[in-house]
Amino acid sequence: MESTESSYVSSPEAPRKRSPPPPKSPTSDSMEKPTYLKFLVSNAAAGSVIGKGGSTITDFQSQSGARIQLSRNHEFFPGTTDRIIMVSGSINETLKAVELILAKLLSEFQTEEGDDVEPRTKVRLIVPNSSCGGIIGKGGSTIKSFIEESQAGIKISPQDNNYFGLNDRLVTLTGNLDEQMRAIDLILSKLAEDPHYSQSMNAPFSYPAAHNANYGSNGAGGKFQNNKEDRSNSVTIGIADDHIGLVVGRGGRNIMEISQVSGARIKISDRGDFMSGTTDRKVTITGSQRAIRAAESMIMQKVAYASERVID
Numbered sequence: 420m421e422s423t424e425s426s427y428v429s430s431p432e433a434p435r436k437r438s439p440p441p442p443k444s445p446t447s448d449s450m451e452k453p454t455y456l457k458f459l460v461s462n463a464a465a466g467s468v469i470g471k472g473g474s475t476i477t478d479f480q481s482q483s484g485a486r487i488q489l490s491r492n493h494e495f496f497p498g499t500t501d502r503i504i505m506v507s508g509s510i511n512e513t514l515k516a517v518e519l520i521l522a523k524l525l526s527e528f529q530t531e532e533g534d535d536v537e538p539r540t541k542v543r544l545i546v547p548n549s550s551c552g553g554i555i556g557k558g559g560s561t562i563k564s565f566i567e568e569s570q571a572g573i574k575i576s577p578q579d580n581n582y583f584g585l586n587d588r589l590v591t592l593t594g595n596l597d598e599q600m601r602a603i604d605l606i607l608s609k610l611a612e613d614p615h616y617s618q619s620m621n622a623p624f625s626y627p628a629a630h631n632a633n634y635g636s637n638g639a640g641g642k643f644q645n646n647k648e649d650r651s652n653s654v655t656i657g658i659a660d661d662h663i664g665l666v667v668g669r670g671g672r673n674i675m676e677i678s679q680v681s682g683a684r685i686k687i688s689d690r691g692d693f694m695s696g697t698t699d700r701k702v703t704i705t706g707s708q709r710a711i712r713a714a715e716s717m718i719m720q721k722v723a724y725a726s727e728r729v730i731d
């Protein structure tokens with residue numbers, strides 16, 4: 420039990436997001452530079468990307484070599500009811516993972532529609548406002564060439580000033596999977612050349628309104644303070660002793676996957692070390708508030724899924 424927990428902490432996935440930004444390298448090796456892509460998926464589609472017990476997302480990560488993260492159940496992009504997927508890795512790894520995800524969503528869409536013709540669908544990418552100029556190009560020349568080359572429709576939303584602190588815009592790609600992937604390849608290669616884009620890789624994943632309010636009320640010092648708190652929160656929850664195995668998984672697989680996808684560290688108390696007055700084991704989750712919420716949600720899903728099965 421103990422060895423399992425220490426192994427997930429030293430898992431190669433965990434420290435990746437904390438590594439320093441890569442040195443500015445020439446365009447020739449930009450294919451190897453870490454980059455990322457964020458796009459929107461509906462809540463239902465997010466479930467099929469995660470898969471039963473996280474099996475699909477784990478499989479896609481191992482096939483592509485990229486890291487795939489999702490915003491929490493009710494963390495939507497402002498003005499939408501869609502969740503955010505962030506894929507990070509080298510350009511090739513990121514493209515491979517995005518293609519796996521889009522192909523999976525497309526196969527489900529086609530099953531529902533029952534149509535053999537490959538449908539033209541929409542994918543909405545999230546791009547920082549400061550990086551949109553590079554995609555548009557002088558007089559719209561770059562975006563026009565991308566449309567011609569990929570045969571996909573590419574549309575950039577105007578900046579939305581209704582949401583305080585929202586510095587991202589949506590880039591909508593319309594087409595079949597091949598056309599969308601060609602457009603994503605062109606856009607991502609362009610974004611990877613922009614040093615500001617790679618710097619925003621560690622920007623907050625969600626858009627919590629509460630943070631904006633805090634900055635206003637705490638004054639200038641509040642921002643630093645919040646960021647500091649954000650990194651090192653710790654929450655302890657109780658899980659019934661007979662459900663701990665579900666959280667850990669065979670060979671520690673579940674706990675590793677929860678840690679990797681959420682970015683939180685998870686420690687489970689020893690046998691017999693219970694929350695006071697209960698027979699629940701202590702599960703301590705450490706990380707940013709977002710990571711803690713994500714990990715807690717995944718843990719509760721595993722336990723709830725088992726409870727449903729017992730009832731059936």
